[in-house]
Amino acid sequence: MNAVTTPSAAPAGRAAAGAPDRAVATPVPGTADLAVPAAPDLVAERGLTAAEVAERIAQGRTNATDAGLSRSVWQIVRANVFTRFNAILGALFVLILITGSFADGVFGIVLIVNSGIGIVQEYLAKRKLDRLALLHAPTIRVVRDGRTVEIPTADVVQDDLIELRTGDQVPADGRLTSASGLELNESNLTGESDSIPKAPGDEVRSGTSVVAGTGRFTAAAVGADAYANRIAAEARRFTRTRSEIQDSVNRLLKYITWVIVIALPLQIWSQYRAIGDQGWREVVIRSTGGLVGLVPEGLVLLTSVAFLLAAVQLTRQQVLVQELPAVEGLARVDVVCLDKTGTLTVGDIVFEDLLPLDVYDEQDLREALGALADDANANGTLKAVADAIPAPQDWERRHTVAFNSARKWSAATFAGARGTWVMGAPDVLVRGHEDGAEEIRHRVGELAGTGRRVLLLANTDQALHGQDLPGGIVPRALVVLSEQVRPDAKETLDFFAAQGVAIKIISGDNPTTVAAIARRVGLEVGPEGAVDARTIGSTPEELRDIVERTTVFGRVSPEQKRALVNALKMNGHVAAMTGDGVNDALALKDADIGVAMNNGAQATKAVAQLVLLDGRFSHLPSVLAEGRRVIGNVERVANLFVAKNVMSLIAIVSAAVAALPFPFLPRHLTLVSAVTIGIPSFFLALGPNKRRYLPGFLRRVLRFAVPAGVIAGLVVLVSYLVAKKEPALLAWEAAGGCKGPAAELASAKQICWHPSTAATVALLITFFWILVVLARPLRAWKAGLVFGLIGVTVLVFLVPAGRDFFDFAFTPALLWQSLLVGAAGAVAIEVVYRTTPGMKAATS
Structure with missing residues (x-):
């Protein structure tokens, strides 16, 4: 989108009149080296001609800037697709597809979903912000061919004669050729909320706004050369927010990458030695099963989902x-x-009180103040008074002197005996009035010390003449204003x-x-x-x-x-x-x-x-609460993923040492991951969690997950070895009944799957207990979730279609053996939970 980067105009109330503790004018800090070059000598009344405008557009001397609000679509796609996580799983997914065992390639779906979530979320956020920018695109008036026309600020060209009025945003840098009571709010550049009076010859800069008066200037620096856009260009360089969770996961993936580099040849060698006679496809499938278990693919996906859901929730809160x-x-x-x-504060000032200084009737004072504020060209201070005090009906204004930051007062003369009323800075209006002046200054100082803005309301019988302060002024009341606190x-x-x-x-x-x-x-x-x-x-x-x-x-x-x-x-x-x-x-x-x-x-x-x-600044506690929920819940369930990775490493090493087939097919680990990790983690990540943030995410996860994973790995090894000792299986293997590709095994040979089934059952029992431990305290919805998933798992073993898909086969005796081994693992997990420092606090 080509649009000049210009800030929204600050509220008029931010430029309050007559505050005694405010600076009158300050230069833009840090911009001494950015002096605006003098504009060419143009005919002030004519401006540029159409031909001159076209020439500058052709030369690229326009106010349009490449103000991309975020990364490009390609940058978003590249950052979410080309990751270490995707490289690991992608390579393993391709290997499985080559074997033709599509049922074992379900894990590849996670790869696509995870990348899609990141891409879609960042793209939608980019679109939303770009749309907001379009809706608030500003316009400005320029003089061209002797006529004043209104155009988008992006269409301003160098040397344009720009006309400024109250409420306008200054779209470029230049020097004033004319000014009438012109005052700019430069808070967007300086942070100082006082309005700054400007005279012909003074510099004006983009990023400021007009709070009073009118003026014209020639655009000397436009587009990327304008001061505000120089700041924006430096600021727009994209940097990604640091995430301890994502950093920890990436560090974990980095370590796991090296583990995989070491485990890959070990796994392939051990599986070739154990089941090489069943063909290369079986070797690849079994090898991939162990390697996929080493990748915490669900943890990366869960982190993205948790962040996404939190972002959606916060969007509903604006x-x-x-x-x-x-x-x-x-x-x-x-x-x-x-x-x-x-x-x-809101940014606007509000009328707070009127404090009479003498016996003058307060109702009469309020009428005078209301009449003074009833001005079509009122500044922010008078508008605040007008909002609080209605204008009287029978006050006829004869002459007006508008407020100016240099003189710090405004006044109006009214018909009849009402005389002239003046309002402005007390230190200006009390001069020459020694009686009571010290008391007035003291009261003003007390009020200013509480953050209020104090003006003096005075009157005189003398009429206004020109822009000079009339004589005979008598202080009547203090006008107290304050910034509106949110x-x-x-x-x-x-x-x-x-x-x-x-x-x-x-x-x-x-x-x-x-x-x-x-x-x-x-x-x-x-x-x-x-x-x-x-x-x-x-x-x-x-x-x-x-x-x-x-x-x-x-x-x-x-x-x-x-x-x-x-x-x-x-x-x-x-x-x-x-x-x-x-x-x-x-x-x-x-x-x-x-x-x-x-x-x-x-x-x-x-x-x-x-x-x-x-x-509304008050939304930040909601963001903090969402962040804590994400951190606490992701840390809670990260233990599940890392425990599975450690278990897989133990199983790979054990299989290599004992010259055994890897205990699982990839689909077996997919089932374990789904019912004990993936599905429950998704729901646990949505639950409330008010625990305060503590640094050390990865350290705390490893402190519990490593011993829990070791226990699970030993459970797998023991259950597998026990099942391998089954007499019927030994006899069948002795006869060569378990040789050949798995797809060609007859139904009678399902006894060959007893060890894998036993290992899966024992592992499920152990991991369900890890889930129970990490889900504490067990609220009703958590208990329902756990028991529901246990029920689904039981159905997988009982329904023929489930058994056939996962190649499960068991006998009652084998089932009881596996349940006992799994129960022993659950007891060991409970001991680890109770003895690991900080675990109870992390799950409370």
Whole structure:
């Protein structure tokens, strides 16, 4: 999709008027080297001609950018298909197909399904985000051939004369040719929420928005050369979210690859020695049966399914998961970095109170304030007042001076004896009024210390003349406004505190104001808990110490946001970062988990692993809960898969040492895997699990699964050897009755399958007990699941079609022997469970 990467306009209320603790104007940090070249000398009223536009389009000097929000379709397919897991199973699947024993190739279905799940999920997430981008594609007005026309921002060309009005997003970089009361919100670039006044000749940059006034500028830098797109281009470089589960599984597969390299010749040699006279197909089938058992194919599939289902569940809660491992990632987070605006606060300011300073009637003051706010060109502050106080019907406005960040006040003269009313910064309006001035400053300071914004309402009998402040002003009341705190902010932060997750507020605003708002939502911010980032370092190494002991960082530049995140990571933390502006993009990219707001800049949504579609920070506890459920449940059932792999290795080595056929056909292990591992694991992975994350996933799995797998392998060996000693079988083998390809054996020769049947029965008993152990505590649904699967297994042995498909054959005596051997294995599994550190806690 060709679309310029421009952020959504910030809410008008973010540019509040007259706050005494705010900077009037600040340059864009870190952009001194990005000076915008002066645009060519164009006729200001005419703009470009159609021919000039066509020439620039042909030269590629347009605002269109290749703003891919994620990997291409081919990249998604390649990452999900060409894996070590698929290479191992794919090679074994081909070998089975060559033998013609299609019943033993069922495991190949897992290969296709696993790749399909990853491809489909990532592709759907990509489509959804691309669709969102299209729906929010911005437009802008340009002057061409002397006429003002509205076009998509992607169609802007270099040297276009662009007209800016309130609410517009600046689509390119350039210099103003004209401006009338123009003020820009540069918070997307700087994090500072104050509006910045602009005059002719000043630079404007893409990624900012107009909050007041009008202006025109010529586009000097467009497309990939624009500042916002430079940031987006760096941020868009794809990096995959780290997943401890996936890393552990991949590490396990790496080890198993080497085990297979060693076991492959051993298995082929031992099976050729044991059953070579039955033909090469039987050797391949038996060899493959052991090697397939070494691959935890279901574990990889289960991990993908668990992540996918969690992503689907979160989408219903308005959380778009762009990368599957992000669900797990947030569960590992121990520090959440967030901005004040959009997370703690809604982003809009609201009228809170009117505090009279003298005996002037409060009702009259409210009428005057309502009349002053009844302005068609009201800024964010006046709009907040107008929302709370209705305009009186009999106030006739004669003259108006609009608010300007430089003068910090607005005023209006009304007809009759109502005079002139002024509202603005107290430190500006109280000058020359020494009586009570100190008391006013004291009250303003107290209120500002709590995070409120305080303006002074005053009046005078003198009429307005030009843009000058009239004389004879008398202070009448303090107008108290506040940023609207999200109603769910305190509950969300309390949740993280209870879970041991630290909170760091990283904002471009005044640290005192940010700290006050943080306290309002329950964060503990001590006397030294808030710092002005301009007084600290700018590299991760310089910030490692202060980031540990500080909760609130104010006046933070985009580069410092990134450095703070990296400092936390250098200190061993798993850090999440939330943001909505272009200035947050690189910090989100470097964080372990990036969380973007859907109303934020496209650059942030492009690099974030999670997008909050409705912008509600309160969804994060749900994501954390889903992540914990995934981690806990995948760890619970991973023991089943790894135990099977260890069992297969023991069986391979035992068969080689004892010169025996491998005890199982691939279909036998498919049955065991399905009823004791695959199917129950799928359901167990969906169950609730609130256990907190603990590092060491693979270590804990191996601590239980290895001894459990060894026990299962010994159970297989013992049951197989016992069955081999059956007198009838010995007599039949002595007569050469079990020679030749299995497919050619007569029905009377089913006695030859007694050892494999016995080994399968004993292994089923042992693995069902491993399942019972790992499913604890046994809720009703878990018990029903286990007993249901046992019933299915019994039917396989009782129904002729099942026996024939799996080549099962047994006698009552053989069955009882196998059950006893399996029961002994179950007892040993229980002992391992009770003596393995941490196992009871892991299954509680």
